[in-house]
Amino acid sequence: xxxxxxxxxxxxxxxxxxxxxxxxxxxxxxxxxxxxxxxxxxxxxxxxxxxxxxxxxxxxxxxxxxxxxxxxxxxxxxxxxxxxxxxxxxxxxxxxxxxxxxxxxxxxxxxxxxxxxxxxxxxxxxxxxxxxxxxxxxxxxxxxxxxxxxxxxxxxxxxxxxxxxxxxxxxxxxxxxxxxxxxxxxxxxxxxxxxxxxxxxxxxxxxxxxxxxxxxxxxxxxxxxxxxxxxxxxxxxxxxxxxxxxxxxxxxxxxxxxxxxxxxxxxxxxxxxxxxxxxxxxxxxxxxxxx
Amino acid sequence: xxxxxxxxxxxxxxxxxxxxxxxxxxxxxxxxxxxxxxxxxxxxxxxxxxxxxxxxxxxxxxxxxxxxxxxxxxxxxxxxxxxxxxxxxxxxxxxxxxxxxxxxxxxxxxxxxxxxxxxxxxxxxxxxxxxxxxxxxxxxxxxxxxxxxxxxxxxxxxxxxxxxxxxxxxxxxxxxxxxxxxxxxxxxxxxxxxxxxxxxxxxxxxxxxxxxxxxxxxxxxxxxxxxxxxxxxxxxxxxxxxxxxxxxxxxxxxxxxxxxxxxxxxxxxxxxxxxxxxxxxxxxxxxxxxxxxxxxxxxxxxxxxxxxxxxxxxxxxxxxxxxxxxxxxxxxxxxxxxxx
Numbered sequence: 258x259x260x261x262x263x264x265x266x267x268x269x270x271x272x273x274x275x276x277x278x279x280x281x282x283x284x285x286x287x288x289x290x291x292x293x294x295x296x297x298x299x300x301x302x303x304x305x306x307x308x309x310x311x312x313x314x315x316x317x318x319x320x321x322x323x324x325x326x327x328x329x330x331x332x333x334x335x336x337x338x339x340x341x342x343x344x345x346x347x348x349x350x351x352x353x354x355x356x357x358x359x360x361x362x363x364x365x366x367x368x369x370x371x372x373x374x375x376x377x378x379x380x381x382x383x384x385x386x387x388x389x390x391x392x393x394x395x396x397x398x399x400x401x402x403x404x405x406x407x408x409x410x411x412x413x414x415x416x417x418x419x420x421x422x423x424x425x426x427x428x429x430x431x432x433x434x435x436x437x438x439x440x441x442x443x444x445x446x447x448x449x450x451x452x453x454x455x456x457x458x459x460x461x462x463x464x465x466x467x468x469x470x471x472x473x474x475x476x477x478x479x480x481x482x483x484x485x486x487x488x489x490x491x492x493x494x495x496x497x498x499x500x501x502x503x504x505x506x507x508x509x510x511x512x513x514x515x516x517x518x519x520x521x522x523x524x525x526x527x528x529x530x531x532x533x534x535x536x537x538x539x540x541x542x543x544x545x546x547x548x
Numbered sequence: 549x550x551x552x553x554x555x556x557x558x559x560x561x562x563x564x565x566x567x568x569x570x571x572x573x574x575x576x577x578x579x580x581x582x583x584x585x586x587x588x589x590x591x592x593x594x595x596x597x598x599x600x601x602x603x604x605x606x607x608x609x610x611x612x613x614x615x616x617x618x619x620x621x622x623x624x625x626x627x628x629x630x631x632x633x634x635x636x637x638x639x640x641x642x643x644x645x646x647x648x649x650x651x652x653x654x655x656x657x658x659x660x661x662x663x664x665x666x667x668x669x670x671x672x673x674x675x676x677x678x679x680x681x682x683x684x685x686x687x688x689x690x691x692x693x694x695x696x697x698x699x700x701x702x703x704x705x706x707x708x709x710x711x712x713x714x715x716x717x718x719x720x721x722x723x724x725x726x727x728x729x730x731x732x733x734x735x736x737x738x739x740x741x742x743x744x745x746x747x748x749x750x751x752x753x754x755x756x757x758x759x760x761x762x763x764x765x766x767x768x769x770x771x772x773x774x775x776x777x778x779x780x781x782x783x784x785x786x787x788x789x790x791x792x793x794x795x796x797x798x799x800x801x802x803x804x805x806x807x808x809x810x811x812x813x814x815x816x817x818x819x820x821x822x823x824x825x826x827x828x829x830x831x832x833x834x835x836x837x838x839x840x841x842x843x844x845x846x847x848x849x850x851x852x853x854x855x856x857x858x859x860x861x862x863x864x865x866x867x868x869x870x871x872x873x874x875x876x877x878x879x880x881x882x883x884x885x886x887x888x
Contacts (some may be wrong), residue, residue: 295688297630350628350688352879354824359870365863370579375861470696477693512859514704521693521700528685537686 276497278451282475283489285448297353301360302470306452315381335445346544380451383461420538423545477524594853605733609845614799615823625788626768631691633820634698639797642668644811648721657727667795677789681782719812740802
């Protein structure tokens with residue numbers, strides 16, 4: 258009986274660990290998409306957060322400084338995406354895809370420059386148990402805050418207006434380009450915390466490919482969670498739960514590849530409308546050009 | 549070269565790309581304490597130095613040309629197929645598995661392998677096409693998700709229910725000799741290269757000279773007007789996505805039949821994503837895409853030599869490709885997308 262309870266607690270604990278980076282990335286995705294910018298670059302922003310935080314923590318010996326630097330790097334990358342997608346009105350999907358490729362390559366190149374070895378960094382001072390707990394709790398706090406911001410504050414209303422109909426928003430006196438820009442940048446800050454969590458809390462190093470497509474799972478969570486902070490958090494927990502179950506289910510004979518495919522299949526089902534009506538913000542993915 | 553050509557978008561893009569390649573490349577090489585002259589020298593020499601290296605560059609050109617042509621077809625129809633990678637993997641899988649499972653005699657083996665890859669890639673492309681046509685589901689997210697599902701599904705199949713003898717790890721058994729593509733000039737180059745070139749010319753003709761090509765471009769350029777003119781947007785989307793996937797799948801089959809001689813889940817180092825850059829640099833025009841494929845094929849094959857000879861990490865090449873994609877995301881054809 259006690260063994261069962263321990264096993265259940267272990268799975269739930271592992272669920273939180275697996276879900277936390279997904280929650281951060283999904284929240285960043287929600288904020289950006291509610292403003293009308295599809296952020297395919299979530300994966301790249303996770304990489305930027307994970308890599309930069311490790312390098313700065315290693316160089317300064319201070320993991321908190323590392324975490325802050327990781328967030329700054331994520332914001333910088335998001336700002337590039339935000340600039341080209343708002344001011345230059347380039348295609349969001351193509352730009353985000355390029356961002357992912359560039360971020361992955363830049364981190365791999367950075368490993369060789371800083372650590373003179375490919376593949377992985379050295380071990381660096383990490384955030385430890387306390388830091389990990391803080392980041393897990395903060396993810397849920399962020400979800401609640403983002404929910405309130407989007408539903409209860411003027412800025413949240415502006416963001417949603419820009420995601421639904423930017424030209425109507427502009428006639429109501431909202432600067433749609435500026436609102437979209439900051440939604441993507443703040444979304445990038447939130448997302449990068451997921452990267453910081455992966456490299457400085459769950460581990461104490463950066464290795465190539467450590468984000469392992471979490472940015473794409475987060476995009477699936479955004480859709481499955483119907484573009485709301487709380488829904489996306491729920492979806493991230495759901496996907497985290499299956500990731501945590503993986504080892505037990507694998508032992509029971511369920512192939513791990515099918516379990517890993519679950520978030521993506523869930524998103525496809527949601528997209529096709531089999532899981533109730535799912536509607537993206539009306540102007541999601543459409544560049545806004547002032548006429 | 550006249551003034552008109554200098555003012556074209558394609559030419560300006562070319563300038564942007566050349567500046568990016570040499571600018572970013574030089575900075576990265578300097579950071580790695582390598583003289584750009586030495587670094588780029590190693591890259592060009594590694595891509596064009598010997599007969600074998602030229603062949604390898606053209607092999608990489610071929611591997612990029614197929615998915616880039618597929619992507620261009622979808623983009624021209626206003627559909628964002630970023631699932632070429634998954635379609636290529638599914639095509640490679642069908643080719644490798646069927647080729648090893650049913651050893652056909654002589655002249656039948658190669659056609660079967662290539663057709664199998666084309667059909668599988670087409671089917672994988674048809675999924676988001678149907679979702680788009682029937683449920684108005686966003687093809688971007690769908691193709692993105694299907695990329696990962698393709699890798700996971702094929703890994704599961706070749707290590708599980710469809711495992712074959714002679715396979716170690718996540719791969720199929722070996723292809724019989726009859727199903728392998730013949731090499732040209734005693735090098736790694738196969739006639740898949742010629743097939744890709746012919747395909748580019750055929751697609752150019754289809755896009756410019758046929759009713760279907762016209763409908764496809766109309767659906768991409770001005771969906772509202774196309775709809776009023778009686779073009780069935782859903783049907784066009786389905787056909788364009790299926791065709792797009794089929795071409796990428798054919799590319800996967802040629803990698804299996806031409807180089808690996810078996811399907812392996814790691815058969816593509818991201819050809820389906822690099823091909824987005826190739827298609828954009830090629831102005832979504834099949835003939836310009838040939839030129840762009842050679843350029844990127846050179847970066848791919850020369851990158852290995854650059855790392856070995858000059859000590860510049862080959863990730864520099866991926867970094868440049870990523871930046872090229874960001875820089876060219878503003879293409880008019882691309883930016884005209886609307887969610888209708």
